[in-house]
Amino acid sequence: MSQYPNPSLIEEVKKILADEMEDDTEDQIMMLLEQWQMHHTTSSSNMHPRSRRYYDRERGVGHVRLFNDYFADNPVYPSHIFRQQFRMRRELFLRIVKSITNHSEFFRMRIDAAGKKGLSPLQKITSAIRLLAYGAPADQLDEYIRMGETTTIECLSQFCRCVIDIYGAQYLRRPNANDVEHLLNLHSERHGFLGMLGSIDCMHWQWRNCPMAWKGQFARGDQGSPTIMLEAVASADLWIWHAFFGVVGSNNDINVLNQSPLFNDVLQGYAPDVQFMVNGTQFSKGYYLADDIYPEWATFVKSFSSPRDPKRIKFKQMQETARKDVERAFGVLQSRWAIVRGPARFWHRAKLKDIMYTCIILHNMIVKDEGDAIRNWDADDDDPTIPVTQGLAENFQYYLQRNAELCDREVHHQLRSDLVEHIWERFGGNNNEN
Template structure:
């Protein structure tokens, strides 16, 4: 056979196979659509049960149980739910084209917080909340997006001049450290679903499991003034600091000039309390590893006591 005949035969075979695949795909798709089962979930009953369990005046679970199950207080939950309902259509109670009532705000927020708090799958609360997997995923994704959009500029921002003045006054009054902005430290957050190919770089020997590092600066009222999250768990605090944007405002000239005086010397920028791993920068005040006299021992106790602010914040988080 000549080459043209061979080419024609190959083309004919490919076209036949493609047509067969298309027809089979169409039949399969038609068969799936034809036999798809609709689940008539009782959303109204699920909402009433949720209210009786947690939100009614004589609810089944008290406030302490609410915090155990939701990981936040009920007042905070209701505040977030109210803000989401007021600002975003997705979290408002709506009816579909058939006139069927949708999910309420508390149902959607509960679905999101259950997934975030326990790491469960999107359809794990279907029996309780009567919510499909797709809706559960949408609730969690949009809850995260909208909470960041609503509260980021208020609760996770750089300090203004007024904030710095209050931080100076509060830390000097409570800890005896004038010019202190807060305490800096890192914590490891376990990453249960870390891909196997990445486990080596995200696992450190003393933890034994993959972790992601959070670097934070916290003031005495547990307020996070800086958060840098995402470094692999195999790094230490010094590696994280070198990649952190904590000093960007100072380097770019955006940080407020708030001077203070210590021992007759005037300083332009505040400082952070850190542990021994941090470098000898003017912006870090560290403890003495081996205090030689009573004065240094007293300073060591005061510094370590004040630095517990960030440890307490990590515990609460």
């Protein structure tokens, strides 16, 4: 019941006050005021105190059920079901749980003010993995994991930050010298392209809850709704070596490239040395396979639009086949982590960025755990610290020189011509590409 007076009583008081013809006006006013006071007292006594409602979810029951289903010595669900539900092997998941629990106090089991045990690390991290894997609403996990909606969202945010802090340096790193050597050998054996470092492309992630004031800059005609773009470089083993996320969806691949840090190490002179020879010509920079929208730079190899020569037709077939590595990586990423396949339901770009990078890190971890990805990584092989200089003309001249070499169109055409001859010499007119 409302704590305010009945509107009909107020209207009646106003009517009586306006009526000056009756002699018993004062008595009627006093009677109506007494009625209002009784009504107000009754309403106040029936009101419930405004406090947060508590639901006894029996969190311990949820932990026991989760443990018996997947982590006991004889679990209900075997290993292949675990991998299907968690997108990774049990051993990898437990390593992640251990690392995150040691890193963050949030994921440890704590005792609340009432003396009850809180949620276990398995419950918290499982809820985050399930949100990433299925892209489901947060309240869907309440019945099984016994966790509320707001707590589930908080677990997801904390999980993403922990994964980036712990594993970002290793699984979002740029290729070091050992990685470059592996990538050159891998792509030469698998695709026949000497000097190839990977394939580059962009992906759109639909943003359902984009603020109205931003929709104009995040929407593009061919997408139909606001999106955020991801630029990525992937190798033949589906490892994502470069990820640049957060550019507004109204851009195209060239605009994203102009903002991307992909070639920062090359321009600053800290990229690993790449030397290879194709068709008798020596080259000093690795390259990426790209589609037609990318510029004609020395570090990009594009296909031909409408070739008629048999050699160029064969090269177009091989280049487009090898360039599908990045498309396959996008497909596996979206299939494994459905949250980046469906529309994003969060409001803040920073949270979307954390989710995207977390999915890429977990993707690379699974590739390393199950595939033939890079294994020779060491924390000491990180990129060297770039010294800070104050306007040295000599360094700036070297920067301009490296930028000119990077964007050299003559080298681009020379490299593509030599690759056409190399592909034809190796594969010829055979349909077998191995």
